Amino acid sequence: MIETPNNIDSFDTVESLQKTASDQIIEYLHARVTQNGSASVSLSGGSTPKRIYEQLSQSDLPWDKIHWFWGDERNVPADDEQSNFRMVRLAMLEPAGVPDAQVHPVVTIPDDPKRAAMDYENTLREHFSGQTAPAFDLVLLGMGDDGHTASLFPHTAALAESNRWFVENWVEKFDAFRYTMTAHAISAGLQRWFLVTGAAKKPALSKVWDSSASADEFPSKLVTPTRWFVTQETLP
Numbered sequence: 258m259i260e261t262p263n264n265i266d267s268f269d270t271v272e273s274l275q276k277t278a279s280d281q282i283i284e285y286l287h288a289r290v291t292q293n294g295s296a297s298v299s300l301s302g303g304s305t306p307k308r309i310y311e312q313l314s315q316s317d318l319p320w321d322k323i324h325w326f327w328g329d330e331r332n333v334p335a336d337d338e339q340s341n342f343r344m345v346r347l348a349m350l351e352p353a354g355v356p357d358a359q360v361h362p363v364v365t366i367p368d369d370p371k372r373a374a375m376d377y378e379n380t381l382r383e384h385f386s387g388q389t390a391p392a393f394d395l396v397l398l399g400m401g402d403d404g405h406t407a408s409l410f411p412h413t414a415a416l417a418e419s420n421r422w423f424v425e426n427w428v429e430k431f432d433a434f435r436y437t438m439t440a441h442a443i444s445a446g447l448q449r450w451f452l453v454t455g456a457a458k459k460p461a462l463s464k465v466w467d468s469s470a471s472a473d474e475f476p477s478k479l480v481t482p483t484r485w486f487v488t489q490e491t492l493p
């Protein structure tokens with residue numbers, strides 16, 4: 258049975274979703290920095306957030322007070338067109354002049370993804386030292402047509418990981434490793450916002466909101482978001 262969440266903002270167009278999400282991110286991060294002196298964000302890859310990052314780059318965010326991390330990455334060099342870091346660098350980091358000290362990319366090691374994932378886990382544990390989980394102020398998440406989020410793809414080993422915060426994850430359909438935060442690490446974020454656009458997402462979203470569906474088949478079910486930003490076309 259589909260149980261539609263009560264924390265949905267739906268939009269007629271991708272553009273209106275992206276503009277509102279940008280505005281809300283800016284408002285929220287200003288508040289967190291005012292309250293705590295700093296903030297930390299876990300970024301998503303994909304096409305939906307890219308325009309949001311471009312809009313953030315034009316804002317008055319306190320760039321020297323916010324730390325940027327990646328919720329997932331591809332197992333490619335940082336200058337590869339597939340790199341999520343490269344996408345964010347071009348969309349936001351360079352245009353906004355974000356200081357390098359605020360930017361914490363996954364340092365990929367294509368030939369040794371386990372080492373790279375363990376190194377990033379250490380980066381996270383240093384930043385969130387003394388905490389039992391990475392309590393990001395904000396975790397941005399997308400959802401794929403198959404119901405994946407971050408790089409938690411259906412039927413992959415990372416779904417069952419309950420100790421590590423960040424892992425290498427073999428994804429058969431890509432015949433490649435990905436890097437991803439684990440579901441429980443993502444769920445430790447204070448705010449977890451899903452950004453879902455495109456009619457092709459409708460079947461998966463129906464399953465993610467269906468209590469009888471399997472999280473192994475639709476891994477976005479493993480994360481309880483605090484907000485959904487969706488376009489009307491994705492709604493069941």
Ligand code: 6PG
Pocket residue numbers: 301302303304305306329330341398399400401402405406407408454455
């Ligand atoms: C990635 C993302 C991935 C993305 C979804 C949705 O590395 O590609 O982390 O999980 O969020 O595939 O992507 P779109 O926003 O392009 O639909």
